[in-house]
Amino acid sequence: MKPEIRRIGIIGGGQLARMSILAGYPLGKEFGVIDPSEQAPAKNLAELFIRASFEDIKAQQKLAQWADVITYDIEKIETSWLIEAEKEGLQVFPSPQILAIIQDKLTQKEFFYKRGIPVPKIYHEADQIKGFPVVAKARKGGYDGQGVWMVNSPDDIDKLPDIPLYFEEKVDIYKEIGVMVARDYWGEIVIYPVVEMLFEHRRHILKFVKVPAELDVSTLKKVKELAYEIARVLESPGIYGIELFLDNDGRILLNEVAPRPHNLGHYSIEACATSQFENHIRAVSGLPLGYPTLRKPAVMINLLCPPEGKGSLHIEGLDKVLRLPEVHVHLYGKWQAKPFRKVGHITVLRDSLNEAWDIARKVDTMLTLTVKSEQWQDV
Ligand SMILES: Nc1ncnc2c1ncn2[C@@H]1O[C@H](COP(=O)(O)OP(=O)(O)O)[C@@H](O)[C@H]1O
Ligand SMILES: [Mg+2]
Missing domain, CATH: 3.30.470.20 (ATP-grasp fold, B domain)
Incomplete structure (x- = not known):
C-alpha cells in the first residue's frame, strides 16, 4: 500500500462515482474520472476528467499515471491491462482479477459455488436442463433485468438471442x-x-x-x-x-x-x-x-x-x-x-x-x- 492515497481514479463517471466523490471530499481525497459522456454525473466533481470509453486502455494508463489508486463504478470495463498493471504494482481495488470473474455471470456463480456459497442450480448448456421452468442469462453485459429470460418450455430456448448464455434453476x-x-x-x-x-x-x-x-x-x-x-x-x-x-x-x-x-x-x-x-x-x-x-x-x-x-x-x-x-x-x-x-x-x-x-x-x-x-x- 502506498503511504498515502490522496488521488483516486475512477473508471466510470455515473451517479455511483458522483456519490463516492461527495463522500471522499471530507476525507481530503481528489478524484479523476474516465467516462465517454460529457454529461457524466461525476464529471464536474472530478479534478481530472478523461473523456473515453471504458475499453480505452490508453485512457486507463493516463488515469493510472495521475492516481494513487484505481477503482471503478461500473463492471463493464476492459480488465486486460489493469490485470497486467496490477502484477507490476499498480493498486486497483477491488482487484481486476475479481472483477473479471464477476463480469461473466457463469464464472461468477462457479467461483462462489466452489467456495461453498449456495447458488441456484446451474446448467451450462440447454441439453443439460432437467425440467422447466428455468432462467436463461447472458453471461456478460446484463443489467437491470436486460439479459435475463424466463424459459418455460424447450420451445422458448429457440427464441433466445444468439449470444453466450447459460441457464439457472428458476428459484421460487x-x-x-x-x-x-x-x-x-x-x-x-x-x-x-x-x-x-x-x-x-x-x-x-x-x-x-x-x-x-x-x-x-x-x-x-x-x-x-x-x-x-x-x-x-x-x-x-x-x-x-x-x-x-x-x-x-x-x-x-x-x-x-x-x-x-x-x-x-x-x-x-x-x-x-x-x-x-x-x-x-x-x-x-x-x-x-x-x-x-x-x-x-x-x-x-x-x-x-x-x-x-x-x-x-x-x-x-x-x-x-x-x-x-x-x-x-x-x-x-x-x-x-x-x-x-x-x-x-x-x-x-x-x-x-x-x-x-x-x-x-x-x-x-x-x-x-x-x-x-x-x-x-x-x-
Ligand atoms: N434463478 C432465478 N430464478 C428466479 N428469478 C431470477 C433468477 N435469476 C434472476 N431472476 C430474476 O431476474 C432478476 C434479474 O436477474 P439478475 O441476474 O440479478 O440480473 P441483472 O444483472 O439484470 O440485475 C432478479 O432480480 C430476479 O428477479
Ligand atoms: Mg441483479
Missing part, C-alpha cells in the same frame, strides 16, 4: 434481499443491515429498498453470516453489493455480487453511521472502515424516467417533497430522459419501517417525471 422467490459489505486493506469486514428490494414490474428495475428487511432473527443471522463469507472469499478491499434470493423453502441463495457501491445501499447515506460511499473510499484508500450501524429505519425510492421516449427531463412536485422532514432528495444531474433511466433517489427516514413505507409511497405519488421529446441530445 419469497423475497429478494440484499446486503452491502465492505472489506479493508487488512481484511477487516463490515456488514450493513439486510434490505428488501422491490422492483418496478414493467421493467425489472429496482424501485424501493426497505431497511431493515422484515425477516425472522435466525434468517437475518444466516444472511449476515453468508454475506461475511462472501466478503471473505473475495479477498480484495472494496465495497460489494450482494443480491440474494430467499425462496419459499427458506433457502438463501446468492444471485449476484457487484464489486462497487450498489443502488441497494443508497439508503446508507443518511440511514447509517457510515455510508456505503464513504466506506468505498476508505476501503480503496487503505483507511479503516466506519461503522455501518443503522440509525433509523429507511425506505429508498428510485426516481425512474417514464417509459415513453427520450427527451429533456422535468420533475414536478419536488417543492412539496422538500418540505417534509427526514426526506432526503438526491438528483444525479441526468437531465436527458431515457425510458426507465435512474435519475435520482429519495431516502425517507422514520422511527418505524411502516411509517417510512407509508411516507415513501406518498412521496412517490407527489412527484411527476415528464419528458419533452424535442429537446433530446444524445449522451
Whole structure:
C-alpha cells in the first residue's frame, strides 16, 4: 500500500462515482474520472476528467499515471491491462482479477459455488436442463433485468438471442434481499443491515429498498453470516453489493455480487453511521472502515424516467417533497430522459419501517417525471 492515497481514479463517471466523490471530499481525497459522456454525473466533481470509453486502455494508463489508486463504478470495463498493471504494482481495488470473474455471470456463480456459497442450480448448456421452468442469462453485459429470460418450455430456448448464455434453476422467490459489505486493506469486514428490494414490474428495475428487511432473527443471522463469507472469499478491499434470493423453502441463495457501491445501499447515506460511499473510499484508500450501524429505519425510492421516449427531463412536485422532514432528495444531474433511466433517489427516514413505507409511497405519488421529446441530445 502506498503511504498515502490522496488521488483516486475512477473508471466510470455515473451517479455511483458522483456519490463516492461527495463522500471522499471530507476525507481530503481528489478524484479523476474516465467516462465517454460529457454529461457524466461525476464529471464536474472530478479534478481530472478523461473523456473515453471504458475499453480505452490508453485512457486507463493516463488515469493510472495521475492516481494513487484505481477503482471503478461500473463492471463493464476492459480488465486486460489493469490485470497486467496490477502484477507490476499498480493498486486497483477491488482487484481486476475479481472483477473479471464477476463480469461473466457463469464464472461468477462457479467461483462462489466452489467456495461453498449456495447458488441456484446451474446448467451450462440447454441439453443439460432437467425440467422447466428455468432462467436463461447472458453471461456478460446484463443489467437491470436486460439479459435475463424466463424459459418455460424447450420451445422458448429457440427464441433466445444468439449470444453466450447459460441457464439457472428458476428459484421460487419469497423475497429478494440484499446486503452491502465492505472489506479493508487488512481484511477487516463490515456488514450493513439486510434490505428488501422491490422492483418496478414493467421493467425489472429496482424501485424501493426497505431497511431493515422484515425477516425472522435466525434468517437475518444466516444472511449476515453468508454475506461475511462472501466478503471473505473475495479477498480484495472494496465495497460489494450482494443480491440474494430467499425462496419459499427458506433457502438463501446468492444471485449476484457487484464489486462497487450498489443502488441497494443508497439508503446508507443518511440511514447509517457510515455510508456505503464513504466506506468505498476508505476501503480503496487503505483507511479503516466506519461503522455501518443503522440509525433509523429507511425506505429508498428510485426516481425512474417514464417509459415513453427520450427527451429533456422535468420533475414536478419536488417543492412539496422538500418540505417534509427526514426526506432526503438526491438528483444525479441526468437531465436527458431515457425510458426507465435512474435519475435520482429519495431516502425517507422514520422511527418505524411502516411509517417510512407509508411516507415513501406518498412521496412517490407527489412527484411527476415528464419528458419533452424535442429537446433530446444524445449522451
Ligand atoms: N434463478 C432465478 N430464478 C428466479 N428469478 C431470477 C433468477 N435469476 C434472476 N431472476 C430474476 O431476474 C432478476 C434479474 O436477474 P439478475 O441476474 O440479478 O440480473 P441483472 O444483472 O439484470 O440485475 C432478479 O432480480 C430476479 O428477479
Ligand atoms: Mg441483479
